[in-house]
Amino acid sequence: EAGVTQFPSHSVIEKGQTVTLRCDPISGHDNLYWYRRVMGKEIKFLLHFVKESKQDESGMPNNRFLAERTGGTYSTLKVQPAELEDSGVYFCASSQDSFRGRRDTQYFGPGTRLTVL
Amino acid sequence: AQSVTQLGSHVSVSEGALVLLRCNYSSSVPPYLFWYVQYPNQGLQLLLKYTSAATLVKGINGFEAEFKKSETSFHLTKPSAHMSDAAEYFCAVSLSYEWNMRFGAGTRLTVKP
Numbered sequence: 063e064a065g066v067t068q069f070p071s072h073s074v075i076e077k078g079q080t081v082t083l084r085c086d087p088i089s090g091h092d093n094l095y096w097y098r099r100v101m102g103k104e105i106k107f108l109l110h111f112v113k114e115s116k117q118d119e120s121g122m123p124n125n126r127f128l129a130e131r132t133g134g135t136y137s138t139l140k141v142q143p144a145e146l147e148d149s150g151v152y153f154c155a156s157s158q159d160s161f162r163g164r165r166d167t168q169y170f171g172p173g174t175r176l177t178v179l
Numbered sequence: 180a181q182s183v184t185q186l187g188s189h190v191s192v193s194e195g196a197l198v199l200l201r202c203n204y205s206s207s208v209p210p211y212l213f214w215y216v217q218y219p220n221q222g223l224q225l226l227l228k229y230t231s232a233a234t235l236v237k238g239i240n241g242f243e244a245e246f247k248k249s250e251t252s253f254h255l256t257k258p259s260a261h262m263s264d265a266a267e268y269f270c271a272v273s274l275s276y277e278w279n280m281r282f283g284a285g286t287r288l289t290v291k292p
Contacts, residue, residue, distance in 0.1 A: 065222070066222065093278065095278070095279065097282075102284075103284060104183075104281075104282045104283055104284045104285070105223075105269065105271075105282040105285075106282070107279035107280065107281070110278050110279060117278060118277075118278060118279065121279065153222065153223065155223075167225050167228070168225075168280065169222075169225075170215070170222035170223035170224070171222045172220065172221055172222040173222060
């Protein structure tokens with residue numbers, strides 16, 4: 063069974079440009095999460111989808127970040143325009159459960175390393 | 180608000196020695212606790228999780244962790260380190276009413292031959 067995949071693995075862009083990251087969750091997983099790790103710091107939650115709906119986007123840093131999940135399958139995270147502080151590793155994770163109180167494992171992708179120059 | 184502190188950003192042990200990676204959390208309600216490992220160029224892989232059942236949790240690759248409420252700790256241990264254990268380890272906490280996890284800053288484990 064394929065795991066969580068992310069594309070691209072690396073992206074180098076200049077300040078002010080736009081970048082779109084893609085995440086394909088494990089097939090059948092309703093929950094999809096985005097996290098980010100800025101250099102040397104902790105991994106931080108960005109947002110959570112249940113199927114195609116945003117359940118929690120409290121971690122999104124500002125309105126330059128836009129996440130979508132088309133048809134409840136893959137998800138994209140767009141940064142427009144990118145700033146220097148957006149550099150870091152963006153992780154996507156998915157899990158199966160849709161009921162609170164059950165804590166199914168979140169499976170992580172390898173991440174996308176974004177560098178903004 | 181809950182938070183996670185991992186003591187020591189770098190830990191170095193000799194092959195065959197005990198591995199101890201420390202994690203303390205703060206939470207106003209009973210938490211779910213996790214340890215993840217990241218090998219080079221790979222995603223985070225779950226080692227083990229505590230979900231209010233047994234306080235001693237056994238995970239993959241010989242790792243285990245003990246939930247100690249009185250000490251608000253969830254330290255990760257392995258009796259004998261292997262070279263293949265070299266990686267970065269993350270402790271994380273999640274609450275029953277939240278879906279997201281909060282991570283510590285990570286501990287990079289080096290295993291010397």
